[in-house]
Every structure is written in structure tokens, then in C-alpha cells.
Amino acid sequence: MRHESRPGSDEPQEQVDLTRAELADRANAGVIVVATRGALIMLLALAGNIVVARLLDPRDFGVVAIGMSFVLFAGMLSQGGLGIGLIRRAEPPTPAELGALTALQTTVTGVMVVAAVAAAPSFGRVGWVTAVMMTSLPFAALQLPGRILLERALLFRRLVVVEVAEVTFYQAWAVGTVLAGFGVWGLATATVVRALAGGIAMAWACPEGLVRPRPSFRLIKPLLGFGLRFQAVDATLLVRGQALNASVAAISGLATLGLWVLAQRLMQVPDLIFQALWRVSFPTMSRLVSQKENVVPLMERALGIAAVGTGFVLTGLTAAAPGLVPGVFGEQWTEASTIIPGASLALAIGGCVSVATQGYLYAVGDATAVLRATLVQTVLWFAVTLPLLPVIGPVSIGIGWGASAAVEAVVLGRAATRRINVRLVRPLLVPVSVGICSAAAGWMIALREGADLRSGCLGGGSALCLFVLGMAVFDRQLLADTWRFAAAATRAAARRQHRR
Numbered sequence: 001m002r003h004e005s006r007p008g009s010d011e012p013q014e015q016v017d018l019t020r021a022e023l024a025d026r027a028n029a030g031v032i033v034v035a036t037r038g039a040l041i042m043l044l045a046l047a048g049n050i051v052v053a054r055l056l057d058p059r060d061f062g063v064v065a066i067g068m069s070f071v072l073f074a075g076m077l078s079q080g081g082l083g084i085g086l087i088r089r090a091e092p093p094t095p096a097e098l099g100a101l102t103a104l105q106t107t108v109t110g111v112m113v114v115a116a117v118a119a120a121p122s123f124g125r126v127g128w129v130t131a132v133m134m135t136s137l138p139f140a141a142l143q144l145p146g147r148i149l150l151e152r153a154l155l156f157r158r159l160v161v162v163e164v165a166e167v168t169f170y171q172a173w174a175v176g177t178v179l180a181g182f183g184v185w186g187l188a189t190a191t192v193v194r195a196l197a198g199g200i201a202m203a204w205a206c207p208e209g210l211v212r213p214r215p216s217f218r219l220i221k222p223l224l225g226f227g228l229r230f231q232a233v234d235a236t237l238l239v240r241g242q243a244l245n246a247s248v249a250a251i252s253g254l255a256t257l258g259l260w261v262l263a264q265r266l267m268q269v270p271d272l273i274f275q276a277l278w279r280v281s282f283p284t285m286s287r288l289v290s291q292k293e294n295v296v297p298l299m300e301r302a303l304g305i306a307a308v309g310t311g312f313v314l315t316g317l318t319a320a321a322p323g324l325v326p327g328v329f330g331e332q333w334t335e336a337s338t339i340i341p342g343a344s345l346a347l348a349i350g351g352c353v354s355v356a357t358q359g360y361l362y363a364v365g366d367a368t369a370v371l372r373a374t375l376v377q378t379v380l381w382f383a384v385t386l387p388l389l390p391v392i393g394p395v396s397i398g399i400g401w402g403a404s405a406a407v408e409a410v411v412l413g414r415a416a417t418r419r420i421n422v423r424l425v426r427p428l429l430v431p432v433s434v435g436i437c438s439a440a441a442g443w444m445i446a447l448r449e450g451a452d453l454r455s456g457c458l459g460g461g462s463a464l465c466l467f468v469l470g471m472a473v474f475d476r477q478l479l480a481d482t483w484r485f486a487a488a489a490t491r492a493a494a495r496r497q498h499r500r
Contacts, residue, residue, distance in 0.1 A: 017444050037162075041167045049265060049464045052178050053329050060184045062249060065132040065261045067188060069242035074112045075137055075226070082472040086148050088286050088363065092151075097223075098145040099214030105141035106207070106213055113137060115359035125184075132188040136195035143198055146206030151283055158205040159217030162198055169197035212314045219235025229367035231481065240378045247382070248397065251389050260396050263339035264328065266321075270313040272352045277306055281359030289363040290431070303356035304427035308482040310352065311435040312467060314344040321444025323449070323456025334451060335394050342398025344439065348432050350405025352422060357416040369415035377408035430478065434470035438463045 081100070086093045093101075111394050116134040120127035143162070171195040177186025203210045249257040281302065309364050320338035329336075333372075361369050366425075385400030413424045446459025471479040 021361065040164055044167050044171050045265070045268070049262075050177050050328060051175050053262070053333070055178050057181065058255040059261075060187075061261045062245075062254035062257035062260075063126055063129055063184055064133075064187045065245055065257060066126055066242075067133040068314075069238070070192075070247055071117070071129050071133045072137065072238050072241070073192065074116075075140060083148050083227075084362070085283075086226045087152050089285055093108065093148060094219075095147075095208070095211070096214060096216065097219050098148070098208065098211045100216040100219040101148075102142065102145055102211045103213035103215040104220055105144060106138050107215075109137035109141050129184060130366065131186045132185070133191040135191045139192070139195035139199050142210050143202045145208060145211040149206055149208060150208055151279070154280070154283055156279070161205050162201040165201040166194045166198040170194035171400065190477060199284055200367075202327065214457040222394050226365060226367065228396050229371065230362065233367060233371045236371065236374045240377075240381070244382070244397075247386055248389065252393070255391075256394055259333065259336040260339065260397055262325075262333055263336045263343060263394075263398070264315065265383070266325070266336070266340065267343050269317055270310050271351075272346070273306065273310045273313065274347065274355060274482060276303065277355045278359070281355060281408070282362055285359040285363040289360070295360055296420055298421075299356045299360060299416070300424075300427055301485075302477050303352055303424060303480045303483050304431070306352040306355045307348070307428050308471060308478055311348060311431040311471075311484070312464065315435045315439045315442070315467045316347055316460040316464045318344045318439040320456040320460030321453050322443060322446040323459060325456075326451045327453030327456055330487035331451075338393070338395035341404035341439070341443070342395070345402035345436070346398075348435055349428070352407045352428060353409035356422075356424060357412045360420075361412070361415060366415065366419075369412070373408045373411035373415070376411050377404040378474040380404035380407055394487070424450050426476065430475040431471065434467055434474060436472060438466035441466055453480035 031249070086097065113131075113134050114132040120131040122132070136481075146162075150156070165498070170190045170193060174190035176191065180186070182189075199210065227477050245260070246259055247258055285295060288298070318341050321340040323339040325340075326334045358370055381400045381404035383400075384403050385396050388396035388399065394494065409424075416422055442459040442461075443465025444459075445462050446455045449455035449458055468479075
């Protein structure tokens with residue numbers, strides 16, 4: 001089965017037998033396209049957050065965070081991991097399978113919306129905000145078949161169109177309604193607007209358009225095995241996020257929860273690279289594993305490149321945080337900067353290892369190993385953070401994240417090395433060590449110069465220079481490999497853009 005491109009576009013159609021060269025070209029282009037998409041979305045979100053943060057207080061952000069936790073959890077439950085199973089397997093999904101998946105998701109999400117509305121009066125303002133945000137779920141469910149087809153074919157440019165449309169309409173609606181005086185309700189209704197915009201964009205971007213629901217449990221049943229194991233990982237992540245938010249609010253109040261939410265949003269900056277690599281690695285690994293290719297060199301190279309690429313961003317962001325946060329968002333958000341160092345360490349270690357290993361483990365069907373690592377990290381994060389939160393405040397959240405991510409990396413690494421002879425420590429050691437030293441030096445510079453935007457820029461800029469210098473001294477080859485990968489990926493993306 002092949003899914004043809006839309007008329008007027010010569011984007012390649014889905015192929016089961018992609019050549020190695022075409023697979024590499026699509027994967028390289030995908031990294032740049034997804035990262036560029038992330039940068040654009042980040043800039044739009046940053047502009048919107050600056051406006052909204054100055055009009056609302058941390059308590060309002062905390063209310064929205066609780067509502068979003070329920071939306072994410074309900075969305076995860078409605079999918080059941082079925083989409084990832086269709087991306088992973090060698091055979092393309094049939095129209096009947098896509099219709100059955102759409103029917104299942106729209107039904108489940110519709111029931112969840114009714115339940116949320118019924119429960120809302122018992123929880124007051126938080127309950128009604130959550131209920132409004134939950135109404136976005138059925139509209140978002142309609143996008144899943146299109147996302148499956150586009151990710152299988154590594155056609156990330158079309159996915160980017162959908163996602164940019166979503167965030168553009170979200171930010172425009174959120175900022176406009178908050179400025180008009182609707183407060184937290186502007187953010188809540190913006191979630192619904194985002195889902196509607198995404199559905200319309202997907203109808204244009206996907207060759208199949210929006211798939212008509214066609215109920216059939218017989219077609220869904222074979223997908224449940226791997227799907228449920230995969231979904232257990234997402235369930236753990238979403239339960240962890242919801243439980244952490246609730247615990248922070250219960251122990252230190254909604255204001256501290258708001259600080260944690262803002263810190264998470266700042267961490268979206270380095271997460272751009274991780275999201276690009278994560279999204280591309282799974283379908284790419286699935287193709288390579290099905291073709292019985294040697295994936296060890298690719299995994300080691302991905303780890304080193306991720307460590308350098310994200311290290312550059314993490315180092316600058318961490319060092320700039322003492323001046324950047326109060327200088328941009330206001331002095332009431334200063335304590336959010338104390339979460340950044342631990343969060344950066346978590347991404348530098350755990351994020352890079354997961355980029356190199358999770359796509360492979362999912363491709364070979366070992367979702368259990370990923371689940372085990374996620375559970376271990378979850379338990380340790382809470383065990384470190386919650387006792388320290390009343391004593392040292394928000395900084396404990398970052399400390400818990402960093403410590404637990406390091407342990408998760410060990411568990412993932414062991415699962416991968418039991419199957420293949422891949423080295424994970426060596427590519428990571430120099431970038432992480434240089435990044436820690438550079439960020440620490442920049443942080444001290446920013447503190448010494450005062451908590452304002454100028455000091456943040458000075459500290460961040462100094463850290464970036466030290467990081468590049470340190471990499472040039474201690475691992476020039478890895479620095480050059482990262483540069484060559486970025487250049488090759490940019491050329492691949494430009495070629496595919498030119499074909500349009």
C-alpha cells in the first residue's frame with residue numbers, strides 16, 4: 001500500500017523499501033525541520049508567555065498547569081499506544097485500521113469530556129478550567145491517523161505545518177483574550193482553539209485527510225500488545241507530572257507550582273534539539289532494524305552529537321538564568337532560575353542517553369526496559385525532591401530531576417548494551433564535563449553582575465565561549481562531527497524545500 005502525495009507536491013510518497021541514502025536524507029532533513037519548527041514555536045510561545053506572565057500571577061499558571069495535566073493524561077489514555085505500533089511495524093496501516101483507530105479515540109475522548117463536565121462543580125474554578133480544556137480532546141483525536149502516516153514516511157515538513165498552525169492560533173487567542181480581561185479562561189479556551197486549528201491543518205497536510213471513524217475492535221486488537229507496553233511509559237510520565245505538580249502545590253503552594261511551570265517552559269529551549277532527535281530516531285531505527293542494519297555506529301554518533309548540540313544550549317541557558325529570568329519575566333519569578341541547573345544536568349545526561357537508546361529499544365520491541373527506567377526515575381525524583389522542598393524550596397525540584405535522570409540513563413544504557421555492543425559513556429563524558437564547568441563559571445559571572453538582563457547575557461555569553469573552547473581543547477573531533485552533521489542536515493532540508 002502506498003499513500004500518494006497531494007497534487008502539486010513532489011514530496012516523496014510513503015515507501016516501505018526506502019534506500020539507505022533516502023532514509024538518511026529524510027532523517028537528516030527531519031532533524032532540521034523539527035528543530036526549526038521547535039524554534040519557531042518557542043519564539044511564539046516565549047512572546048506569548050512574556051505578555052501573559054506580566055498580566056497573570058503564578059497562581060493562575062498553577063491552575064492551568066493542573067488542567068493541562070488532566071488533558072495530557074486523558075489524551076494518553078485514549079490512544080492506548082496504538083499509533084506507535086502502527087509506526088513501528090513494517091506494513092503500512094490500512095484505511096480500515098485508521099478508521100477503527102479514529103472511532104476508538106473519538107469515542108473515548110467524548111466520554112472523558114462528559115465526565116470532566118460532570119465533575120467540574122465539585123472542584124470549583126480548577127474543575128471548570130479543566131473541563132473547558134478537556135473539550136479539545138475529540139478534535140485532537142482526529143489528527144492521529146495523519147500523524148501516523150506522516151511519521152512513518154519521515155515527512156516531518158507536513159507535520160511542522162500542522163504544529164505551527166496549532167501554536168500560532170493558540171498564542172494569538174491566549175494573548176488576545178488575556179489582554180481583553182478574560183484571565184485564566186483565555187488560556188483554557190486557547191487549548192480548544194489549538195486543537196481545532198490542528199485538525200483543519202491536518203486535513204490539508206495528510207494525503208488521507210481526516211479519516212472517517214469506522215468502529216472495528218477486530219482491527220484494533222492485534223495492536224494492543226506492544227501498544228499497551230509503550231503506553232505504560234507515557235502513563236508513568238503523565239502520572240508523574242500530575243503527581244509532581246500536585247505535590248509541589250500541596251507542600252509549597254500554587255505560587256511554587258507556578259515557578260516550576262515557568263522553569264519547565266524555559267527548558268523547552270534546549271528541548272528543541274532533543275525533540276527533533278527523538279521524533280526522527282524512532283521511525284529511522286524501526287526502518288534500520290527491519291532491514292537488519294548495524295545501528296551501533298548511528299547510536300554512538302547520535303549520543304555524541306546530542307551531547308554537544310544540547311550542551312551548547314544548556315550551558316548558555318543555565319549560566320544566563322540568574323539574570324535572564326528576573327530581567328525578562330519580572331522579579332516575582334526569580335526563584336524559578338534556581339531550578340534550571342538541575343534540570344539542565346538532567347537533560348544533558350538522561351536526555352542524551354534516551355535519544356541514543358529509546359528509539360532502538362522501541363524498534364526491537366523492548367518497551368519493558370524503557371518502562372523500567374522511567375519507573376526508577378520517577379521514584380527517585382520524588383524521593384529526592386519532596387523531603388527537600390520545604391527546606392530549600394524550588395531548587396529541590398531541579399536537584400531531584402538531575403539525580404533521577406542520571407539513574408535512568410544507567411538503566412537504559414544497560415538495557416541497550418545487553419543487546420548490542422554500544423559505548424555510551426565515552427561520547428558523553430567530555431561534553432557534560434565541559435558543560436558543567438562552563439555553566440558554573442557563567443552562573444557566577446551573572447550573579448556578580450546583578451540580577452538583570454544584562455548580567456544574564458554576560459554570564460550566558462561567557463559560558464558559551466568557554467564551552468566551545470573546552471570542546472576544541474578536549475574533543476575537537478566530536479565538535480567537528482557535530483558541525484558536519486548540522487551542515488549535512490541543513491543541506492538535506494534545503495534540498496527537500498527546493499523540490500517543493
